[in-house]
Amino acid sequence: MRLNELQLAELASELDQVKAGVMSQLGDKEARYIRRMLLTQRLSAISGRILMVLGFLTPWLWVLGVALLALAKILDNMEIGHNVLHGQYDWMNDPVLHSQRFEWDIACDAGSWKRTHNFEHHTYTNIIGKDRDFGYGLLRLSNDFRWRLRNLWQFVTYLVLSTLFQWGVSYHELAGERVFFGKKKPDRINSVSHSDLKKAFFGKGARQLFKDYVFFPLIAGPMWLWVLAGNLLANIIRNLWTSTVIFCGHFTADVHTFTQQQCEGESRGHWYYRQILGSSNFTGPRWFHILTGHLSCQIEHHLFPDMPALHYLTVAPQVQAIAKKYGIAYNSGSFLRQYATVVGRIIRYSFPGGKATAA
Amino acid sequence: MCFQDLEVEFYLFLVYNCALKISGRTSVNKTISLWGQSLYRQFSLMLANQPKLSYYLHPLLRWNKPGVHPDYHSARIVDFRWETDQMLSVWLEPAASWSGFTAGQHLLVTMMHQGRYISRSFSISSSAALFTQQKQIRISCRIQPQGEFTQALAAGIAALPHLSISDAMGDFVLEPKANSALEQSIVMVAAGSGITPLWSMLSSLRCWTSPIVLFYCVKTAVQAAFLTELNQLAAKQPLFKVQLIETAMTGRLNLVQRLQTHTNFSLQKALYYFCGPEAMSRQFIDDLIQQGVSATAIHTELFGLARGGSEGPVKQALMIQQGKVISVDVAAGVPLLQAAEQQGLSPRFGCRIGVCYQCVCQKKSGQVLNLRTGQISGDGPEQIQLCISAAHSDLQIEL
Numbered sequence: 200m201r202l203n204e205l206q207l208a209e210l211a212s213e214l215d216q217v218k219a220g221v222m223s224q225l226g227d228k229e230a231r232y233i234r235r236m237l238l239t240q241r242l243s244a245i246s247g248r249i250l251m252v253l254g255f256l257t258p259w260l261w262v263l264g265v266a267l268l269a270l271a272k273i274l275d276n277m278e279i280g281h282n283v284l285h286g287q288y289d290w291m292n293d294p295v296l297h298s299q300r301f302e303w304d305i306a307c308d309a310g311s312w313k314r315t316h317n318f319e320h321h322t323y324t325n326i327i328g329k330d331r332d333f334g335y336g337l338l339r340l341s342n343d344f345r346w347r348l349r350n351l352w353q354f355v356t357y358l359v360l361s362t363l364f365q366w367g368v369s370y371h372e373l374a375g376e377r378v379f380f381g382k383k384k385p386d387r388i389n390s391v392s393h394s395d396l397k398k399a400f401f402g403k404g405a406r407q408l409f410k411d412y413v414f415f416p417l418i419a420g421p422m423w424l425w426v427l428a429g430n431l432l433a434n435i436i437r438n439l440w441t442s443t444v445i446f447c448g449h450f451t452a453d454v455h456t457f458t459q460q461q462c463e464g465e466s467r468g469h470w471y472y473r474q475i476l477g478s479s480n481f482t483g484p485r486w487f488h489i490l491t492g493h494l495s496c497q498i499e500h501h502l503f504p505d506m507p508a509l510h511y512l513t514v515a516p517q518v519q520a521i522a523k524k525y526g527i528a529y530n531s532g533s534f535l536r537q538y539a540t541v542v543g544r545i546i547r548y549s550f551p552g553g554k555a556t557a558a
Numbered sequence: 559m560c561f562q563d564l565e566v567e568f569y570l571f572l573v574y575n576c577a578l579k580i581s582g583r584t585s586v587n588k589t590i591s592l593w594g595q596s597l598y599r600q601f602s603l604m605l606a607n608q609p610k611l612s613y614y615l616h617p618l619l620r621w622n623k624p625g626v627h628p629d630y631h632s633a634r635i636v637d638f639r640w641e642t643d644q645m646l647s648v649w650l651e652p653a654a655s656w657s658g659f660t661a662g663q664h665l666l667v668t669m670m671h672q673g674r675y676i677s678r679s680f681s682i683s684s685s686a687a688l689f690t691q692q693k694q695i696r697i698s699c700r701i702q703p704q705g706e707f708t709q710a711l712a713a714g715i716a717a718l719p720h721l722s723i724s725d726a727m728g729d730f731v732l733e734p735k736a737n738s739a740l741e742q743s744i745v746m747v748a749a750g751s752g753i754t755p756l757w758s759m760l761s762s763l764r765c766w767t768s769p770i771v772l773f774y775c776v777k778t779a780v781q782a783a784f785l786t787e788l789n790q791l792a793a794k795q796p797l798f799k800v801q802l803i804e805t806a807m808t809g810r811l812n813l814v815q816r817l818q819t820h821t822n823f824s825l826q827k828a829l830y831y832f833c834g835p836e837a838m839s840r841q842f843i844d845d846l847i848q849q850g851v852s853a854t855a856i857h858t859e860l861f862g863l864a865r866g867g868s869e870g871p872v873k874q875a876l877m878i879q880q881g882k883v884i885s886v887d888v889a890a891g892v893p894l895l896q897a898a899e900q901q902g903l904s905p906r907f908g909c910r911i912g913v914c915y916q917c918v919c920q921k922k923s924g925q926v927l928n929l930r931t932g933q934i935s936g937d938g939p940e941q942i943q944l945c946i947s948a949a950h951s952d953l954q955i956e957l
Contacts (some may be wrong), residue, residue, distance in 0.1 A: 225672075226672035238617050241615075291673055293675055295613050295616055298915045299915075299918045317908065317914040318908040
């Protein structure tokens with residue numbers, strides 16, 4: 200159902216009210232929450248790295264260490280990093296939690312992430328040709344894209360991408376800018392020079408590699424191989440988890456796409472409308488939401504990217520009611536159901552054709 | 559490529575330093591310390607993705623002290639007392655890392671208020687002896703009716719365990735006795751809470767060589783903090799005189815006129831220390847310079863920032879970009895980002911609607927209006943989004 204401009208304006212003002220209700224109350228509760236999250240992350244990272252070395256006592260300690268390090272990386276990337284980089288905690292005026300200074304435990308440089316994710320993806324969500332996150336230039340996920348032969352094995356491409364997800368994310372901007380391969384697209388304007396992009400990419404990547412595969416194995420002495428393998432495993436677990444969460448937020452069966460013409464000079468109301476249709480939620484217990492960085496509430500996140508994420512669950516019923524009032528589909532389901540439709544979507548569009556998803 | 563660049567840089571640096579060392583051109587300690595600093599930075603970036611390891615460890619080490627700011631020193635609140643009904647004195651015991659102060663200096667005090675760090679600068683109002691003997695300092699804060707920081711401090715002081723303090727800053731200190739041969743007299747003027755650094759200087763003085771006169775301007779005597787102590791000092795110390803000026807009764811002080819009534823007093827031979835509102839200091843400086851007083855003899859500390867800033871709708875923003883200062887005129891309601899760009903600057907930007915946080919930068923002083931929420935900020939240092947902030951007063955911004 201298409202909404203007229205008047206309805207869109209009303210939609211915007213209702214959603215603005217929901218947001219203002221939370222943002223005016225920010226204070227001690229949110230600050231305590233994110234600081235506790237930082238403490239948990241630090242404790243699990245440090246204890247994880249120590250337990251891995253203690254694996255010579257019993258391998259179970261090594262297993263526990265890997266799990267804790269993976270947990271630390273997931274918390275750092277999702278509930279802390281992704282949300283902090285959105286500026287959700289800038290109001291705290293804390294240098295450790297400020298979007299401008301924050302750097303995370305992932306191969307992707309924070310500055311590059313803010314340009315491609317915060318700006319490109321969140322501004323042009325699911326607009327084909329503008330939001331390169333829709334398929335990452337690797338996967339055909341709607342019939343807006345012409346079918347190519349390589350799409351035939353795109354499920355394997357997807358598995359590889361998921362396993363190496365942090366490197367995909369970190370290379371994302373350089374791919375878009377055609378830094379190494381391909382002809383530069385004339386319509387892309389970017390304030391960052393190619394040499395700065397390369398510098399950030401190699402600098403951050405090298406530091407991450409050095410830490411996990413040289414520094415910590417070296418100081419582990421005779422346990423170096425266990426530590427190296429444990430770090431690799433923790434990184435892969437984090438990669439698979441983050442990739443899965445993100446795919447469930449944007450590439451489920453009922454997610455809509457948009458054309459550039461639809462969104463030219465769009466109103467704030469239409470931007471909101473597009474965010475609801477371009478995202479999908481999934482349900483689960485509280486700890487599960489925390490592990491996803493509350494991206495289980497992808498719809499709320501896309502409506503209010505700078506609202507501290509712990510509030511997404513509390514505003515979700517209000518958002519759902521508003522969506523229902525305006526007849527906008529609110530895409531939510533269990534994690535397994537949503538993930539099954541993601542897999543279905545990747546496989547379906549491996550082949551030519553497929554139904555239109557443009558809203 | 560960065561890591562190769564770094565490596566090359568590293569070896570070049572090594573060779574360069576060896577050359578310098580052999581030719582004996584530079585202090586080796588200094589180069590080693592610079593080298594160590596950059597090595598440490600790279601190391602903590604690698605290990606913890608933070609410019610310093612203390613940022614990584616801060617949530618761990620300070621989990622039970624959330625009010626301690628990672629950039630500053632912790633200071634335990636020892637005691638507090640109301641000097642007048644508007645001025646609150648707080649005694650602090652700074653952590654061992656704090657390096658001390660010279661009487662007259664100020665520092666930035668930071669506290670946690672409703673989950674966020676807020677800061678304000680205060681002069682230290684205690685003597686140097688209190689710190690050397692008891693490891694304590696005192697700050698005295700005038701509680702501003704509109705001031706976020708001072709209001710929060712007054713409301714929370716009884717329950718607060720500690721504050722964060724910066725190193726002591728500023729050059730508003732008594733000159734060492736370079737000119738004592740001339741027997742220069744010293745003239746001090748304090749307006750309201752401007753008494754704090756001057757009282758610190760006076761109470762820190764160990765040996766009096768020159769006469770000091772203090773003009774203490776307050777609305778009414780009830781509002782004069784440290785008046786008893788000042789009178790006690792004047793009774794004990796013949797070289798010191800204090801003159802209370804109640805502006806509600808006698809009007810504003812005309813300094814030059816007042817000084818000229820004293821016989822045997824030469825305006826040109828005195829040293830001057832002013833602490834109060836900018837307008838007051840400016841007036842006194844102009845008058846004195848007209849009388850032939852050298853500008854180097856006059857020291858001022860600005861106090862009680864003029865809230866609301868310059869008159870009229872156009873404000874002035876000083877934008878500092880890599881050390882260069884650019885003055886930008888900002889009309890009311892115009893986003894700072896737009897104003898900066900019209901001036902030919904190109905700050906980082908993204909969505910321009912307050913969503914992506916790419917244009918966030920550090921405001922050093924002044925108040926901004928958030929165009930999306932309509933909120934007016936405090937005037938201390940904090941991070942702002944350029945694209946949705948307009949000037950509410952004159953500003954200083956680090957791009």
